[in-house]
Amino acid sequence: MSAELLASRPTESETTLVLTLSNPGARNALHPDMYAAGIEALTTAERDPSIRAIVLTGADRFFCAGGNLNRLLENRSKDPSVQAESIDTLGEWVNALHTLTKPVIAAVEGAAAGAGFSLALACDLIVAADDAKFAMSYARVGLTPDGGGSWFLARSVPRALAAEIMFEAKPVGAARLHEVGVVNRLAKPGHALADALAWADSLAGISPNSLTRIKQLLDDAPAQPLAAHLVAERDHFVASLHHPDALEGISAFLEKRPANYKR
Incomplete structure (x- = not known):
């Protein structure tokens, strides 16, 4: 199965659109096809008055492992414009998430790494399983953040903590990010999506x-x-x-x- 972004409207949550990152066997690693699908889904959601909120989650109780390193290695043999175009499209998706006029909630299980962490930060609110991990691991493989990760972190936490997260490139627990206000709510493992949907439903009652x-x-x-x-x-x-x-x-x-x- 290929990497894709799945869109669904849960019957128990008619006002919420759920977008699910799905890349079986690769911990929902990102692919340009997901970016294009994400932009299209958000454009449609913006125009649909019956959708009051968006929930972004990952399949199989794992949010997103970020970029596919094998694909990045392949791109080293191509013209730099190939990778630049891919990052630009990711940026368009991130910007669409951030600027959507409706609430966007990330439901994080397992881990949100690299651009997966950036996607979660682009959302208005984050619900995370209390054992979930977040990582900006770019520096560990000689890379730098994309998807707005450094922009969001610099505005979400003190500069020293943002530097620590990106310099050390080690996983940070959901509990620590909850303490500093990046993660809004902690959930029991396996319950992040259900809690996010319940929150989205409650926001549907707000103007x-x-x-x-x-x-x-x-x-x-x-x-x-x-x-x-x-x-x-x-x-x-x-x-x-x-x-x-x-x-x-x-x-x-x-x-x-x-x-x-x-x-």
Whole structure:
């Protein structure tokens, strides 16, 4: 069987799209075919109002081993543009994950290594089995990060910890990353996907407009001075107040009933 990205809509979670990294026998190592499928799946999800959240996971209780070293060795004999094009497409997928206007949750079992770790970091939230491992192991094989791994780590943890993770290139336990806020929730082994789906379902009850705008504010905040960010908050607040979600949300709160948001 070849490497592929599987898309499914669990019957028990009608508002969530599950994307599963699948590469049997290779611990779900990545392949350019996955990148293209990922971009297509996210483009479709963005346009589908019935999808409220995305869960990214790996098949057979293993998230992703990262790049295939045998394929990388083969690419050394080819023009450098071949590898550059592959990394560019991976970057497009990572960017699509990060900029999707809907919540994206990574459900990690086993390990997330190399670009697999980058993919998990590109998600908004991470649920990991408490025995899962995360590794940026590039330096161990004479390489450097791709897929935005260094960008996300530099913004997620203190620089010293980011340097340690990338310099030593050793696996880091989910518990340690949970302590520093990279992993949001720990799950029992074998339960990361179920817990992520339950979380995605709960987010389906939150205003989609609010979630989209909050994601934008979070993305913009690190590069904006406070004065500019206050203006952005004002503009998002006013636009949200005049959005149908605010009418439904405020009415539901005052009427003491669950809100029913539509898109």
